[in-house]
Amino acid sequence: MLPHTELTLIESPGKAAMLEQTAADLLIRLAAVYALLGLFVALTVIVALTAVRLIAVPKLLRTALYGVYALAGVGLVVGWLAGALQPPDTAATQVAAAAESAKAFQARNSAIVASDSGQIPVGQVGTVYIQVPDMDARFAAENLWRTLRAAGFQSPGIEVISGRSPAEPEVRYFNDADKPLAEQVAALAAQHGLKGSVVKTIANYTAPPGQMEFWYPR
DSSP states (O other), rough: OOOOOOOOTOOOOOOHHHHHHHHHHHHHHHHHHHHHHHHHHHHHHHHHHHHHTTSSSOHHHHHHHHHHHHHHHHHHHHHHHHHHHOOHHHHHHHHHHHHHHHHHHHHHHHHOEEEESSOOOOOOEEEEEEEEESSSHHHHHHHHHHHHOOOOBBBEEEEEOOTHHHHHHHHSSSSSGGGGHHHHHHHHTTTTTOOEEEEEEETTTTTOEEEEEEEOOO
16 A cells, blocks of 8 residues: 555545635635725724714714724734735735646646556656645745756646645656656755655556656655
């Protein structure tokens, strides 16, 4: 039986939909937080104008206004503590990264088949799929992604796989002839502080010549 991390190579098509939904959920949460921020700013202006008596608000309505204002403030604090309140450029990057993870999963998974399936995968030589455990590693992996592409490798994207990363960095390959390429990937990764990568073959699945995976450690 394969170790747990290798069993995740082939997964159901439902995961792609789940990853796409994750990107959509992230976008919705960010939109909600920024809508709350806009409401808070508007209420701040109204409360300030009320305080200096530039506008008159009935007492009952003023009490409700202050209550909503306080709730909006609490909501923003909670959003900030939860990491949902991000600068617009950071928020946009997170949404794009989540969407890219779904596309990378689809590209990787569609090219790998079980070795006893009788299917012959067809692909492009020198393709490296990068798997990372979280968003922090995903952004750090962009440097490795650029290095791989500069070295002539194809690298469709970076896939976030929570809770499934190995203890040490790994380069996984599927065809014996690709071992030198896998060792080259390990050497390039070492330039980015990912030294001692385990270079291993995955015998239970078949992939196109040159297809490899680089797994960031947890």
